[in-house]
Amino acid sequence: MDKTILQVPITKTLKRDAKLVAASYGFSSLQDLIRIMLTKLANRQLTIQFIEQPVSLSKKNERRYGRMERDFEEGKNVYAAKDVPR
Numbered sequence: 001m002d003k004t005i006l007q008v009p010i011t012k013t014l015k016r017d018a019k020l021v022a023a024s025y026g027f028s029s030l031q032d033l034i035r036i037m038l039t040k041l042a043n044r045q046l047t048i049q050f051i052e053q054p055v056s057l058s059k060k061n062e063r064r065y066g067r068m069e070r071d072f073e074e075g076k077n078v079y080a081a082k083d084v085p086r
Contacts, residue, residue, distance in 0.1 A: 006038075 010018075019030045027033040040046040057065065071077045 015030070018033075022030050022033040025033070027036075037046060068077075
């Protein structure tokens with residue numbers, strides 16, 4: 001089998017935590033888990049989902065964006081371009 005080594009710099013804390021979770025999932029090692037994940041990724045059998053966290057604005061920015069939204073709805077402080085310069 002043709003082999004290569006993939007090196008990924010990570011913190012010691014991340015490695016420790018990931019090893020614990022991998023073991024709790026029944027993997028014999030972190031390498032075993034990564035090998036399986038890469039195999040599934042290469043075969044397009046891995047689904048990756050990124051969950052967006054809601055944005056929290058400060059009170060000051062909530063007021064600011066509230067004013068901007070009202071201005072936009074009322075057509076105040078809004079510029080509409082008539083044509084695009086070439």
